[in-house]
Amino acid sequence: MAVKFSDESLKKFEAIVARYPQKNAAMLPVLYLAQQEFGYISPEVMEYVSQIMDVPVARVLGVVTFYTMFNTKPIGRHHIQVCRTLPCALAGAERITGAIKEKLKIGLGETTPDGRFTLSEVECLASCGTAPMMQVNDDYYENLTEKNVGELLDRLK
Ligand code: FES
Known part of the structure; x- marks a missing residue:
């Protein structure tokens, strides 16, 4: 088989599965581990x-196609995920996405030619009180404006 967990990931896999009464209940963390490795x-x-x-x-x-946190194709070093659900939409999420598209010259689901950024829209990330917001890899960026989102992206190498 072409893909296989490293020894380290295999240990993590065994530890994850051991936490659940049934193996298949561990699907989400196991897929997350797989995404980290591959x-x-x-x-x-x-x-x-x-x-x-x-x-x-x-x-x-x-499972993979239901959850937006799983990527089925290669993505950039920084995966920008702008929340588009109602509270963020009312607070201007569309303008934020538009500013990002304009700055990076990519559309939704696309990656910059240098492999630095991939842009996606996602549903509520449970940070509605600080809308509009986005997640980049594992970090949240909140209270976004068209101006500060550009500055934030400039800081991500
Ligand atoms: S609606 Fe955007 S974080 Fe909840």
């Missing part, structure tokens, strides 16, 4: 996860 969830990774989790590939595919 960068994104390719068809080969889905097949590998289905084997180690003892579930059909279709179940893995269903």
Whole structure:
């Protein structure tokens, strides 16, 4: 098989699975671990996860395509995820996305040619009180404006 967890990830996998009464209940953290190790969830990774989790590939595919935190193709070093749900939408999320598109010259689902940024829209990230907001990799950026979002992106190398 082409893909396989490193020894370190295999230990993490075993620790994750041990925390759940049933193996398949650990699907989300195991997929997250796979994404950390392989960068994104390719068809080969889905097949590998289905084997180690003892579930059909279709179940893995269903989970991967349901959650926006899983990427099925390579992404940039910084994955920009702008929340588009109602509170953020009312606070100007569309203008934020527009400013990012204009600055980076990419559309939704696209990656800059230098591999630095990928832009996505996602649903509520549970930070509605500081709308509009976005997540870049594991960090939240809140109370965004068209001006400060550009400055934030300039700081991300
Ligand atoms: S609506 Fe954007 S974080 Fe909840």
